[in-house]
Amino acid sequence: MRQHLIDPEICIRCNTCETRCPTGAISHAANYVVDPDICNFCMRCVRPCPTGAIDNWFNVTRPFTLTEQHEWTILPQPEPELERAVPDAFDDEATRILTIAHQGLGGAARAPASASKPRINAFTRAAPARATVVGNSRITAEGCNSDVHHIILDFGAEPFSYLEGQSIGLVPPGLDAQGRPHEMRLYSAASARDGERPNTNNMALTVKRIAGDGVTGVASNWLCDRALGDSFDVVGPFGATFLMPDDPQADLLMICTGTGVSPFRGFTHRRRRTAPQGPGGLFLFFGARTPEELPYFGPLQRYLQTELHRELVYSRVNLEEHEYVQDRLERRAELVAGLLTKPSTHLYVCGLKGLEAGVEGAIGRISAAHGLDWPAIRSALRQEGRMHVETY
Numbered sequence: 206m207r208q209h210l211i212d213p214e215i216c217i218r219c220n221t222c223e224t225r226c227p228t229g230a231i232s233h234a235a236n237y238v239v240d241p242d243i244c245n246f247c248m249r250c251v252r253p254c255p256t257g258a259i260d261n262w263f264n265v266t267r268p269f270t271l272t273e274q275h276e277w278t279i280l281p282q283p284e285p286e287l288e289r290a291v292p293d294a295f296d297d298e299a300t301r302i303l304t305i306a307h308q309g310l311g312g313a314a315r316a317p318a319s320a321s322k323p324r325i326n327a328f329t330r331a332a333p334a335r336a337t338v339v340g341n342s343r344i345t346a347e348g349c350n351s352d353v354h355h356i357i358l359d360f361g362a363e364p365f366s367y368l369e370g371q372s373i374g375l376v377p378p379g380l381d382a383q384g385r386p387h388e389m390r391l392y393s394a395a396s397a398r399d400g401e402r403p404n405t406n407n408m409a410l411t412v413k414r415i416a417g418d419g420v421t422g423v424a425s426n427w428l429c430d431r432a433l434g435d436s437f438d439v440v441g442p443f444g445a446t447f448l449m450p451d452d453p454q455a456d457l458l459m460i461c462t463g464t465g466v467s468p469f470r471g472f473t474h475r476r477r478r479t480a481p482q483g484p485g486g487l488f489l490f491f492g493a494r495t496p497e498e499l500p501y502f503g504p505l506q507r508y509l510q511t512e513l514h515r516e517l518v519y520s521r522v523n524l525e526e527h528e529y530v531q532d533r534l535e536r537r538a539e540l541v542a543g544l545l546t547k548p549s550t551h552l553y554v555c556g557l558k559g560l561e562a563g564v565e566g567a568i569g570r571i572s573a574a575h576g577l578d579w580p581a582i583r584s585a586l587r588q589e590g591r592m593h594v595e596t597y
């Protein structure tokens with residue numbers, strides 16, 4: 206079971222959490238403590254805490270009692286089997302969606318060892334954040350089949366902290382065909398944790414309008430049609446594993462199609478701001494049908510290959526060849542095999558579900574050709590928090 210705990214070393218005993226807890230789960234004497242029988246994980250205490258001391262979630266076989274919590278001077282070291290538990294989300298619907306999105310390529314997902322500690326679900330359905338649209342522009346060529354928007358959401362005076370790779374949730378207005386409220390949709394942050402420009406309290410999204418072939422996507426059309434100044438509620442952030450390492454030595458091998466590029470834009474901005482000289486490299490394999498349909502085609506050209514090694518792959522330019530991301534991976538087999546054997550490499554796959562099988566096959570063949578045992582490498586990468594999949 207999961208238990209919510211307060212770090213006595215960091216807590217400044219300001220009493221904010223106790224006054225905000227609607228259930229009376231928090232009390233204090235020697236320490237501020239959380240009653241495991243009462244806490245319902247509503248998260249209302251987490252956001253207002255000035256220190257972050259309250260944002261600790263452990264997997265436990267037996268919950269720590271209040272007496273035990275009062276005796277601590279530091280948080281106990283979790284046993285290996287009682288690992289610190291940062292769930293992907295506290296919202297049931299977001300958890301369900303993310304479990305499906307992160308289950309690809311086998312094995313349990315783990316965050317990179319050097320990733321910053323993510324804050325999860327600070328904004329809930331009961332207490333959402335208000336986002337105002339301050340930017341909305343099409344980032345694929347006018348007239349082409351793929352209408353993708355770069356949308357910037359500003360959170361005003363309420364700090365909305367998130368990490369690259371996390372996503373936010375929103376429930377589009379209106380009712381579904383059965384007359385029920387729509388389900389939540391998730392969208393990945395396309396900006397770095399400090400905003401579109403450094404030190405701004407905003408988040409960019411990359412949203413593809415789902416339209417055509419008799420299908421009109423509810424949330425994506427609604428979002429792409431938002432005007433500047435429109436505001437709506439969002440929840441989150443969600444996601445505790447699909448995160449970037451803070452270690453500047455880490456090499457990031459990022460494989461995506463379509464809006465799967467969104468988190469990788471955030472990763473790239475973060476790395477360029479914090480460790481522009483590396484030494485870790487950024488390697489992006491990005492597939493689209495044509496250059497016109499490739500989101501951020503123009504901005505991507507501004508990077509030197511040494512800053513962001515790009516492999517932009519088009520499946521509908523050379524009609525005799527139909528080159529896909531997996532084909533390009535195989536064409537760059539030396540580069541990919543070299544990265545697979547480096548202990549500093551983190552492998553990311555993001556985009557539509559169909560991408561996984563192709564990537565898996567290509568990496569398997571590259572490994573075999575280079576005498577590498579891909580299943581063993583894959584399980585080590587997973588175990589070490591160096592392989593991350595998010596597909597939808």
Ligand SMILES: Cc1cc2nc3c(=O)[nH]c(=O)nc-3n(C[C@H](O)[C@H](O)[C@H](O)COP(=O)(O)OP(=O)(O)OC[C@H]3O[C@@H](n4cnc5c(N)ncnc54)[C@H](O)[C@@H]3O)c2cc1C
Pocket residue numbers: 302303306372390391392393394410411412413414415420421422423424425426464465467557595596597
């Ligand atoms: C973790 C996570 C992160 C995500 N990040 C992003 C993101 O950064 N940008 C983004 O645009 N989307 C992202 N999505 C997908 C997003 O949540 C929605 O599913 C998507 O916008 C479609 O929602 P909709 O309401 O417009 O379509 P719906 O009304 O739900 O679906 C309408 C029809 O479109 C089909 N469909 C749904 N999605 C797609 C698709 N991508 N391509 C083709 N057909 C589709 C459905 O099968 C359905 O038949 C993410 C999903 C997850 C789980």
Ligand code: SF4
Pocket residue numbers: 209225226227228229230231239243244245246247248249250251
């Ligand atoms: S998560 Fe909710 S119920 Fe639990 S301690 Fe915090 S405010 Fe109280």
Ligand code: SF4
Pocket residue numbers: 211215216217218219220221222223237253254255256257258259
């Ligand atoms: S709000 Fe944070 S710092 Fe203040 S008492 Fe609660 S846990 Fe401690």
